[in-house]
Each structure stands twice: as C-alpha cells, then as structure tokens.
Amino acid sequence: MKPASPRILTINGGSSSIKFALFEAGESLHRALDGSIERIGLPDATFAVKGSENFFRPLAVPNHTVAVNVLMDWLEERSARDALTAVGHRVVHGGPKYSEPQRITVEMVEELHRLSPFDPDHMPEEILLTEAFHRRFPDLPQVACFDTAFHHDLPHVARLLPIPRRYEAQGVRRYGFHGLSYAFLVGELARLAGSEAAQGRVILAHLGNGASLAAVRDGKSVDTSMSFTPTAGVPMSTRSGDLDPGLVWYLARTEEMSAKQFNEMVNFQSGLLGMSETSSDMHDLLERETQDVRAAEAVALFCYQVKKWIGAFAAALGGLDTLVFAGGIGENAPTVRARICDGLGFLGIELEEKRNAANEGVISAAAGRVAVRVIHTDEELMIARTVCHVLGIGAKKGN
Known part of the structure; x- marks a missing residue:
C-alpha cells in the first residue's frame, strides 16, 4: 500500500479568528481545504470549511481556547490527525531575536510570552494556539513562521525610530509585517517575470x-x-x-x-x-x-x-x-x-x-x-512551504 503524502496544517490566528488550511506534500504542495472560525467571542461566530469537505455553520465560541478545541475536535473526528505531519503557525512578531522560521520548543514559547507586549492584540492568541496543539498532540512537530522575518535585516537607517536611544536597546525599532506575503510575492515575481x-x-x-x-x-x-x-x-x-x-x-x-x-x-x-x-x-x-x-x-x-x-x-x-x-x-x-x-x-x-x-x-x-x-498572494502556501523546508519534508514546490 502506497504511504499517504505528508500533510501540513497551517494556522493563522487573529484577534477574533482562526484561519487554517490543509496541504498535501506530494510532487508539489496541493491545498486540500481551507477553513476558518470567525468572529470569536461574538454571538454570530461561524465555522466554515471549503475543499474536500464543505460546510458553513454557526458556532458558540466565547474565546480562542474554545475555538481551537473545536478545530482540534473536528480534526480528530475525521481522523485527519493521524495523517497530519506537522503544523505551521503564522506568528506576527519575532522581535529582535527571530529572523528565521524555527521548530517551536518550550524555550521558544517562553520567549514568545516575553515578546507579547510587542503585539498584545495578536501574540497571546497565537501562543495559546501553539500550546493547545502541543497539549493535545505532543508529538506533532510545530513550526513558527514569523511575519517580521522578511524585514529583519532592514538597513540600519530604516530600522531606527527617532526616540531616545535607550528604547532601541529594549528592541523598539521598525519591524514591518506582512513578511510571509512579501516573501511569497518575491518568489512569484521571479517565477512570472x-x-x-x-x-x-x-x-x-x-x-x-x-x-x-x-x-x-x-x-x-x-x-x-x-x-x-x-x-x-x-x-x-x-x-x-x-x-x-x-x-x-x-x-x-x-x-x-x-x-x-x-x-x-x-x-x-x-x-x-x-x-x-x-x-x-x-x-x-x-x-x-x-x-x-x-x-x-x-x-x-x-x-x-x-x-x-x-x-x-x-x-x-x-x-x-x-x-x-x-x-x-x-x-x-x-x-x-x-x-x-x-x-x-x-x-x-x-x-x-x-x-x-x-x-x-x-x-x-x-x-x-x-x-x-x-499577483495573488498566498500566506498559507508560504507557511506550508516553510514547514517543509524546516522539517525536510517532501515537496517544496507551489501548487
């Protein structure tokens, strides 16, 4: 029996949503489905999936903890967990330390908690998602893909903020975001032009x-x-x-x-x-x-x-x-x-x-x-490619 292709789950946690996608890594990365849990904490929250399975339904999710448990329950119910090879997370802020995607460790999670004040609107929920997956699936590799990484090596003059120097030592600088999108777009521009x-x-x-x-x-x-x-x-x-x-x-x-x-x-x-x-x-x-x-x-x-x-x-x-x-x-x-x-x-x-x-x-x-x-940007595909690269998994090509 031919072994199943590796499967990469991508997670993009927002302040009121969890977006996810599932990729199969064969000769190339194939997107099997897209999904989202939207309007977390509001009475009209929804859970939707498009692809190999399709549905749209209302959901009672008062917070991200409940929402991620709903997602993980859904994965387990469909036996998708058994086929999962790894999870890739979009992490908005890498601070001054993280300039490359990395496998998530206990030490990294501790550092991300210290970075939370850099982006209190996104980081706590993103950390919560990585911790929830680790508790439920402790042997499943997880990779952090930092949205600031593309801009990490900005020229010094572009990084500087014109405020007292002591704040620079605390990591206060221009970081920039949408890095996963920009990295994808540079690659697509090379492919197209x-x-x-x-x-x-x-x-x-x-x-x-x-x-x-x-x-x-x-x-x-x-x-x-x-x-x-x-x-x-x-x-x-x-x-x-x-x-x-x-x-x-x-x-x-x-x-x-x-x-x-x-x-x-x-x-x-x-x-x-x-x-x-x-x-x-x-x-x-x-x-x-x-x-x-x-x-x-x-x-x-x-x-x-x-x-x-x-x-x-x-x-x-x-x-x-x-x-x-x-x-x-x-x-x-x-x-x-x-x-x-x-x-x-x-x-x-x-x-x-x-x-x-x-x-x-x-x-x-x-x-x-x-x-x-x-050019259509695809942050989820970029995350999946990155996970394959970090973990040495099969295909690294686009879909």
Whole structure:
C-alpha cells in the first residue's frame, strides 16, 4: 500500500479568528481545504470549511481556547490527525531575536510570552494556539513562521525610530509585517517575470484589511510602511495608519482617554471604518461613494496615502522597475489601483485601462517604463512551504 503524502496544517490566528488550511506534500504542495472560525467571542461566530469537505455553520465560541478545541475536535473526528505531519503557525512578531522560521520548543514559547507586549492584540492568541496543539498532540512537530522575518535585516537607517536611544536597546525599532506575503510575492515575481525582475527595484503593495507596502531591492526589504506595530503606515480597514503622536496627549487632556482606549481606537475604530462611519470594507465604500461623501473621502484618503508611500519608496530605491499589487483590495479593486497610479506617470507608472479592469496579471501600458502587476498572494502556501523546508519534508514546490 502506497504511504499517504505528508500533510501540513497551517494556522493563522487573529484577534477574533482562526484561519487554517490543509496541504498535501506530494510532487508539489496541493491545498486540500481551507477553513476558518470567525468572529470569536461574538454571538454570530461561524465555522466554515471549503475543499474536500464543505460546510458553513454557526458556532458558540466565547474565546480562542474554545475555538481551537473545536478545530482540534473536528480534526480528530475525521481522523485527519493521524495523517497530519506537522503544523505551521503564522506568528506576527519575532522581535529582535527571530529572523528565521524555527521548530517551536518550550524555550521558544517562553520567549514568545516575553515578546507579547510587542503585539498584545495578536501574540497571546497565537501562543495559546501553539500550546493547545502541543497539549493535545505532543508529538506533532510545530513550526513558527514569523511575519517580521522578511524585514529583519532592514538597513540600519530604516530600522531606527527617532526616540531616545535607550528604547532601541529594549528592541523598539521598525519591524514591518506582512513578511510571509512579501516573501511569497518575491518568489512569484521571479517565477512570472524572471530573476532579473525580482532582483530589481520593486515596490510590493499588500492591500487588504491590513495594508502595507515594502520597498525591495535584490529580493530584500529595504523599507516598509508598518513599523513597531502593524498599526503604522497607510490607513487600513479599522487601523489608522500613521498619526501625529501629539494626538495621544490631546485626547488624554480633552477626553481623558487612556492609553488602552487610544490603542482600541486606532486599531479597531479608525481607518476606513472611522472615516466612513459606515463600513470597513472597500467594496462597500466604492458602492456608496457617489451618495455618501464620508465613504468617498475614506476611499480618497486611502488611495492618496498609498500613492505617497509609492513615491517615497521610489525615492528610497533610487527609481522603480516593478510595482506589484496584492491582497484583497490590491487584487480585486481596479478602481482603487487606477486612482493610486493616477499622476505617477513621472515615475514611469502608466496603466492599461482594459487590462486593469479585467484584473489581468500585467496591467501596465506598453509605453510605461514600470511593470505594474497584480499577483495573488498566498500566506498559507508560504507557511506550508516553510514547514517543509524546516522539517525536510517532501515537496517544496507551489501548487
């Protein structure tokens, strides 16, 4: 009897969700299914799976502990546990220590607990997930894939924050995020356009619920819009992006706002949601913008800020060869891409309207000096590839 192919489970834990995927590692990595437990802690939480099995059902999950137990119970009920070879976790923050993916150990978990203050909105839940899997399946290898790793070796001047030096010694610096997406996109750019393009002057725009940009040269990150936390940079679905730090003191004086309340505001009540006062979803806002000035202004500010970062990163790179759009907005919103690129002809960015409207892979005009591409990003596949590499498992190719 032919042995079953190795199976890799990928876990992407968020502040109110657990997204997962199952890959089979044969000649190449094949995605068997995708799933998610969404809206954890709310009365309308759901559990959904698409692929070899399909369902969507309401779920009572008051916290991540209950949610991960539901997931593990489901795996065991379907005997999927027996076939699992390893689990790969997206870990948002690697701090100053972790620059490479690694197998999770007791010592690493202790270090991740110490890193939790770096990202209190994500790290505790991510650690909880690794510990829960270890308790239930102690012999199952787990690998941490750090979202900050791609930016770990930023040039020193790009890492520095202009605050007193003593904080640098505590690990306060620009870290950057979306690293798994960016690593995947660099690999895809090399596959689609050749190694010369991937080694050139590239700006990657990961625009989704979370949004950031990275300036890449020689396949390495030289700057990125997110900073010490994922709240920095461009406006996002509910995150503010960059703000005047003096706003903290102003709101503390005028509204007696605490640091915790300020953090809640800039992470969960701002961005597209805060500006529009109706929705954090770009699709909704585009539909409403002709009737609702708040929706129109939210879209306009998002496009304007992304455009500014493209200009800044072109300056940091000394020019631009390729611009890549990825993420839910970047891949699916031609109107947003067009507005971002409008007026960037001086950089050599010119779009071909029909290609852009059709979400084609290359959307730049033939006369444009800069190749503008739309590339589907796949963080789960990147995690699965990474697990195979770390543990020496079978296939490392894409699906």
